[in-house]
Amino acid sequence: MDAATLEQALDAIRTRAYFSAFPESPSPRVYGQDAAPVGQAAFEAWQGAEFPVRTPGSRGTVATESSPFGITLGVRYPHVTGDGLDELIRAARAGMVRWRDAGPDTRAEIALEILDRLHQRVFELANAVMATTGQAFVMAFQAGGTHALDRALEAVAFAHAEMTRHPATMVWERPAKGEPLRMEKTFTVVPRGVAVVIGCTTFPTWNSWPGLFASLVTGNPVVVKPHPRAVLPLAITVQVCQEVLADRGFDPHLVTLAAEAEGEGMAKDLATRSEVRIVDFTGSAAFGEWLEKHATQAQVYTEKSGVNPIVVDSTDSFRGLTTNLAFTLALYSGQMCTTTQNVFVPAGGIETDEGHKSFEDVGAGLAAAIDKLLADDARAVEILGAIVNDDVRGRVERSGELGEMVLESRAVLHPMHPDAVVRTPAIVAVDASTVGYAEDAVYARECFGPVTFLVRTADTRQSLDLMRRLGHARGAMTAGVYATSEGVLDATREVALDIGVALSENLTGGVYVNQSAAFSDFHGTGANPAANAAYVDAAYVAGRFRVVQSRRHSPA
Amino acid sequence: MDAATLEQALDAIRTRAYFSAFPESPSPRVYGQDAAPVGQAAFEAWQGAEFPVRTPGSRGTVATESSPFGITLGVRYPHVTGDGLDELIRAARAGMVRWRDAGPDTRAEIALEILDRLHQRVFELANAVMATTGQAFVMAFQAGGTHALDRALEAVAFAHAEMTRHPATMVWERPAKGEPLRMEKTFTVVPRGVAVVIGCTTFPTWNSWPGLFASLVTGNPVVVKPHPRAVLPLAITVQVCQEVLADRGFDPHLVTLAAEAEGEGMAKDLATRSEVRIVDFTGSAAFGEWLEKHATQAQVYTEKSGVNPIVVDSTDSFRGLTTNLAFTLALYSGQMCTTTQNVFVPAGGIETDEGHKSFEDVGAGLAAAIDKLLADDARAVEILGAIVNDDVRGRVERSGELGEMVLESRAVLHPMHPDAVVRTPAIVAVDASTVGYAEDAVYARECFGPVTFLVRTADTRQSLDLMRRLGHARGAMTAGVYATSEGVLDATREVALDIGVALSENLTGGVYVNQSAAFSDFHGTGANPAANAAYVDAAYVAGRFRVVQSRRHSPA
Incomplete structure (x- = not known):
């Protein structure tokens, strides 16, 4: 990497x-024959070891x-507790002036x-991300590796x-009467102080690196507090x-790891x-709001959580719609902050290139697309990954209580990781008109995981009205419309601007609502x-440093 | 004004x-013969009127x-109280989408x-700033008019x-196998919401316009809450x-005035x-900190308050030092957030182009420079302006209790405004070594007004050590060194970077530590x-808006 x-x-x-x-492809043609086995061995060397x-x-x-896959971890990290924070912070600040x-x-x-150097270890990182998050390997390589590197570079x-x-x-x-006034001025970028990055379980690198690198490159020491x-x-x-x-001397x-139980x-x-x-944080709405109020x-x-909508009004590619959306819902079992949770469909159905589709037809089409995508278990697990924790498993297992099942979740046996909890997405139909004010509805709360x-x-x-009300009340990381x-x-664009959410329109090809390009x-x-x-964006970086100037007379 | x-x-x-x-000169050669009388008449038309x-x-x-000058005001403004805020905020938001x-x-x-258009009314504004703040006319014209316009334009x-x-x-x-993926993307700047600008007594325009215009131009409605x-x-x-x-339709x-008692x-x-x-705020540290914690x-x-230092170590122009500093201390009776409060001088004195000067010599030299600058009452009032309120008057009148008087403050009769409270700066010598930890010293608290x-x-x-300790504890808007x-x-530069304060070095000419150029x-x-x-800077503007994108497939 160079200038x-x-x-x-x-x-x-x-x-x-x-x-x-x-390069996002883990193929040997790109990274060489040795890269994958060497990276895996490097990962395995950490198992049960002291890092x-x-x-x-x-x-x-x-x-x-x-590991959600049941992969052995047991890595031991230096244990930081409240008693050690003085020393940690002192050490973090020690190199700040030179930096x-x-x-x-x-x-x-x-x-x-x-x-x-992180890129040189991208296969090792991919294995580590896969093992800890439950992401399938290729996704871990990309979302946890190369795409995260791109976001960090950004x-x-x-x-x-x-x-x-x-x-x-x-x-x-x-200009002045007689001699002009001449001043030599110096503008120095100074850091704000110690930066803390609080990581999450599902995207430990992708969600932490932007803040980590933005703070570090602007001169701040960074304490990394992983999940x-x-x-x-x-x-x-x-x-x-x-x-x-x-x-480099x-x-x-300047960068430290603060692991805790x-x-x-x-x-x-x-x-x-x-x-x-x-402070950079990815995680729950409750703790994110606590930080905003108290730090x-x-x-x-x-980055907290939202309830991501897709408004379905009509389409000129019903097949494209269902195929595209099926992949979004299946990818990493819907355990992305950007995964769609609510698909709003008119009770009277929609017009499509395949003729009129009733509400039930839309559900059936989506269910069929998911079934088709995940028909083969060996292929399915490479899209689904594993369920990250028991809370998510509980939600998907109880999803039948939330409404009318359109598509039941199915347990998949992982051919290589028999202990992995793998579940296909559930689709639950609910009626907007029976729930009164939207914020009380089951679909108005974040239901993280493979329940749509x-x-x-x-x-x-009404779909747009709900998108607007929920967007204001609960927020959203993504939105879509067909x-x-x-x-x-x-x-729909007007609603998206009003609630301040990125909108993807009529995605029927190889771009998905839950994915963003660095x-x-x-x-x-x-x-x-x-x-x-x-x-x-600029707001993300501009507040991480300050400019301090000095000035002095300058001879002509 | 154009592109x-x-x-x-x-x-x-x-x-x-x-x-x-x-143009900062209010001269008729710049603005024409009529500008001054027309502007003054426009101001006078507001006296006792309903705005x-x-x-x-x-x-x-x-x-x-x-008015600190005793100029008649009595202007009546729409009175906003808590009961009316719902209606005010609703009205502020009404035009937001179009904007x-x-x-x-x-x-x-x-x-x-x-x-x-504000510039077209700059003489009227100057009279209004002068009457309300106690700034002398030329300063009100510049700091309250043209310089404030430059900061707003910035x-x-x-x-x-x-x-x-x-x-x-x-x-x-x-790039992709087969057809490349093509997406049309739209990036829209959206406002954050309602902006509130909270003005101060001393610089109602200079300190309010940057925030007002930064918020407005980024799409936010602005409620202006004047002092x-x-x-x-x-x-x-x-x-x-x-x-x-x-x-403009x-x-x-989108901009409203929220006056209160x-x-x-x-x-x-x-x-x-x-x-x-x-929220943009200029005023007391206590309320500024309250806002940071609660809003x-x-x-x-x-912008709160600080304790601004100058470290005097040596100089190659003792006359330049004293003359420059005298103007800084006298301008608007030191009632600027950028005015120097503490001049740190070694007990053993300093080396200068006029030979060694004892601590007492430095004080005497500074006192003499102030006396000379303000010797003529008619000229003095055009630099000093008037004391803005009884708190400041009280502080200057009791300044003798704070240490050893080096220069007594003197009351000046304003030739045109006999009711104006006009005071020359007081200089009080205190001993750093007798006060223990600096934060307890009299000089370690802001003493707003003409007391140095x-x-x-x-x-x-030790001077630098005190500059550093006070900078961290109390903050500073400016700092100087000779x-x-x-x-x-x-x-000194190292201390300035450490405490994050702009440093002016060896100012002996027409640039003053308390003035900054837009x-x-x-x-x-x-x-x-x-x-x-x-x-x-970018941090000042980047957080006032957000970018919301939309994307869709784009035909080749």
Whole structure:
């Protein structure tokens, strides 16, 4: 990775054109024959081992992970508790001035080197992400590896652009009577303070790297607080950061790993410390809102949860609609913050290229597309992955209580991981008109995992009304619409702007509502309750540093 | 004002080179013979009148201003109380969608037209600022008029740059087997919600316009809550905004005036409403911190208060030092958030171009420079202006209790405004070494107004240590240093970066530590307790809007 890559990334974030710096195919043709086995062996070497990363303030180790696939983990990490936070924070701050003085270009260059070395370990990372999250391998390789690297690079590029929009030094000359007034001015980017990144179980790298790299490249030390069930991908990340920092003569503790046992609640203690000035969080709405309210000494960037809608009004490709949506609902068992939860369909059905389809026809078409996609167990598990925890399993198992079953969830035996809990998506039909105010309806709460509601509305007008009300009340990370009329599309765009959600229109091909392309698509908007920030825009990076100037007379 | 002006402003915020769009001299040679008398007459027409601006939700009127100069005010404004806030907020939001749909270019163009019309009323504004704040006329014309217009234009330019860094629409094409994937994408700037600007007594326009225009141009309706003692400049502002908006076919209530009686506490109610998503505040540290802690549903930009230091180590122009500093301390009776409060001087004195100067010599030199600057009452009042309120008067009158008087404050009779309270600066010497921990010292608290502490330190090392400790604890908007050695300058720069304060080095000419140049100097940094934001950088504007995208398949 070199300066040219950064230039390409800088171009892409401006033009929003297609760009990727990290090949997404794990094929041997791209990465060579050895890459996969070497990466897997590297992952396996961690199983049951003590992970060799040093965290100041830690006492002993903690092992907290258990794989949704039943893959052995048992990796031990330095255990940080409240007692050690003083030491941890002190160590995090120790290298801050030197890191600040390195300047934006050097910091960006070092960040690129870290990304490069993470990329060299992408198969190891993919195995770690797969084992901890339940993502199938290819998805773990992409969402946990190459796509996450692209998002991290995007954050580095955006931060570099913002840090260098002013000159580092210049001479200001003001016309005056007689001699002009000349001042030499220096503008220095300074960090805000310690940054804390709070990771999640399902996307430990994809959701943590943008904040981690945005904070680091703007000069801040970063304490990485992984979710206790998905530590290894971030432990590897911290290890690589520390190696590169040390190699380049900087304090390796500019990036540290703060692992804890489940339920110890260190995130609250960390996030509210006066030295902590930036918090990045992915996780529950409840804790995200707590952080926004209580970590007021810090800039807080949250991605919480939403209730993602698709409004189905009509289509010129019923087959495209059902096929596209089936993949969205099946991918990683719907355990993405971007997966559609509610599909709003008029009670009277919809017009399609295959003629009129009743509400039931739409449900049946979608069910058939899912059945077809997942007919072969060996192929199904590579799309579904595994259910990440018992809460999700419970929800899918009890989904029959929520309404009328359109498609029952089915347990799939994973051919290679017999202990894995694998479930196909359930579709539950509910009636919008019987539930009174939308916020009380079952479909109006986030139902994370492979349960989708087919919501029977009076008409598209009501579908849009529900999309709007739920968007304001609960937020959404994504939204979709299928309509052949410009009027309906316009009305949906208007609702999407009103609730501040990214809209995908008539997706019938190889682009899915739950996927976003780094450098082009923003992930989240920050404009509704689902998230207060987007990956990656200027607002995401500009508050992570400050500019401090000095000025002095300058001889002519 | 036209597109070329915006282009120049956009250039200037990038290069930080000298730029001003609004001539700062009120001379008839610049503005014509009639401008001054016509502007004064326009101001006088408001005296005792009901100001013709409509505020939805108001009941009756309120008149709250009294001039530090004793100039008649008695202007009545629509009175907003808690009961009317629902109606006010509803009216503010009514025009939001149309304003959003106008897009960044149109909004910027309309903002420029507003600035143009405010500029046409700059003499009227100067009279209003003078009468309400106690600023002398030329300062009111500049700081309250032309310089404030430049800062507003800077905010418009920065916001425009950030809103347009992505294309409004583009086609994304991803290589794929067979046909490439082509998606048409649209990126729309959407507002955050209602913005509230909370004004202050001393700089009603200069401190309110950057936030007002940054919020407005990014698509947000703005409720302007003036300080009860400085309403008229903002009432004129709102009137102009409403006129231009209405002329251009937009809802005039996109900008509204929310006047209240002193002590009614509407700012708290307004700032914490769920519809309010942006708050700009200038005022006390206590209320600024309250807003940061409690208005967590909003982006909060605060300018509070600090304790501004100058470290005096040595100089090659003792005369330049004393003359420059005398003007800083005298200007507007030190009632600027940027005025120096503490001058740290080693007990052993300093080396200068006039030979060694003892601590007492430094004080005497500074006192003499102030005496000389203010020797003539008629000239003095044009620098000092009037004392803004009884609190400030009380502090200056009791300044003798704080230490050893180096220069007594003197009451000056204003030749044209006999009721004006005019005071020259007091200088009080205190001993750093007797006060224990710095935060307990008298000089460690903000002493707003014309009281300067000459702080006797053991040496420059202690001066820098106090600068650092006070900077972290209390914050600072400005800092200065006088030193002939690069070592001392470097050490001071390091402290300035550490506490995040703009540093002025060896100012001995026509640039003053308490003044910043729009487009080049940032006002504040957001990096210490004095303020959480700077005028104007990307962080100041980027959080005021969000980008919402939509995407659809695009035929080849």
